[in-house]
Amino acid sequence: MVDFDVLIVGGGIAGASLGAHVAGRRRTAIIEMESRCGMHATGRSAAFWLESYGGARVSVLSAMSRAFLDAPPAEFSDRGFLRSRGAVHLTRDELPVLPPGVESRTVEREELERLVPGIRPEWQRALLEPGCADIDVAALHAAYIRKFQREGGSILPDAKLERAAYANGRWTVRFSNGSEVSAAVVVNAAGAWADQVAEACGVSPLGISPKRRTMVQLRLERGGLRDLPLVDDAAGTFYFKGESDRSVWLSPHDEIDTDPCDAAPEEIDVAIAIDRFEKVVDWKIEAVERKWAGLRSFSPDRAPVYGFDPDQPSFFWCVGQGGFGIQTAPAASQLASSLLMAEEPSPGIDVSAYATTRFAINSSASATA
Known part of the structure; x- marks a missing residue:
């Protein structure tokens, strides 16, 4: 049986970034149930760095991650992971209130028409968040994986955790293929599968809720869309951004309860997204070029969770990143590694x-209220 100090369950952005900080100091492995890491939430993200997204607790981590994403240390990459875009938060009513410290300014109709040509007349004002930027998700995830492996970390693919038992200061972890490893600490970075992993380890679940998010790539009749800002509804019913000269990525901003799975889009959700899009701009749609779905996993209070389980001090939670796990990864992984390493x-x-x-x-x- 192979022995590790730290066994990280899940090779998405949460597990990979944490592993990159730990591998050089502890014998560490990432186990991944798929054939390669990052196939689910991480690999399907339309990620952007948006400081206002996710509320105050998330905004703190996003802000602390910006410097790394702009100019990472040479040990990770020789270039940054961001491409400036800016975000326009549309509203028909009052302007949204952003977390403290987030740079923004009001945009009235004349400027709004320049930022989003063809926007329909009922949209009269917006809040501009100039700091929004695209994240090169694949490059960021790959940089963490490279760093993890250079530091001596092992990746065990096609390794679905079936059950784990803790005795005499160590975990014995059995996989669905019958193989076993042992570890001093198990890190649960399993995203949508986090509660299932906890139960397989005999640990009480936290109530992590997977939500399906739909994405659509539209080809449009007009050009010049690549540098379009991220455009969203302050009420949270859609967002879209330029992808290429004549295409956009669009989402109905849905959060549909689902079991952990290989998510696929529903036709009704694609139709809802297109209907909402057509109520924002007068651009003619030529084709739906792609459609896909991913899972976003939230804790009960929608903030991420980092730390040892209160009832099993050798079981570490690194979960609940929702849709902000990539933009917070640099700061969140440092926080998680510091807690893991005391x-x-x-x-x-x-x-x-x-x-x-x-x-x-x-x-x-709640029980005493």
Whole structure:
């Protein structure tokens, strides 16, 4: 049986980025149930860095990740992972309130028409967030995987965790193919499958909820769309952004409850996305070029979770990243590694905001209310 100090379950952006920080100091493996890492949420992301997204607790991690994404250390990459785009938050009513410190300004109709040519007349104003940028997700994930492997980390593909037992200070982990490994610590970075992994390890689930998100690539009659800003509805019913000269990526901003699975788009959700898009701009659609879906996984309070389980101190949670796991990966992985390695976290982070114990506290409070 092969022995590890740290066994990370899941090779998406959460597991890969954490592993890159830990592998050089602990004998570490990433186990991945698919044939390669990052096939689900990470590999299907239309990721952008949007500081306002996800609320105050997420915004802190996003802001702290920006410098790395702009200019990563040479050990990760010789170029940045961002491409500036800007975001336009449309509204028919009051302008949205962004988290403190997020740069923004009001845009009235005349400027709005320049930013989004062909926008329909009922959209009169918006909030511009100039810092929004595309993230090269594949390059970022690959950089973390390379760093992990250079530091001596092992990747075990096609390794679905079937069950794990803890005894005498170590986990014995059995895979569906019958093989086994042992580890001192199991890290749950399994995304939509996080609660299933916990139960297989005899640990109480946190209530991680997978949600399906639909994406559509449209080819349009007009050109000049590649540098279009990210355009979203402040009410959260759509977003779209330029992809190529004549195509956009569009989502109905759906969050549909689902079991952990290889997500696929539903035709009704594609139709809803297109209907909402046509109510924003007068651009003629020539074709649906692609459609896909991915899973976003949320904790009960929609903030990520980093830390050891309160009832099993050799089981570490790194889950609940929702749709913001990629834009927060640099700061979140540093936070998670510091907690895992019993080191001081970066200044400016309230560790309790991401702790597993907050759910137990909330449950106790509800029971006595």
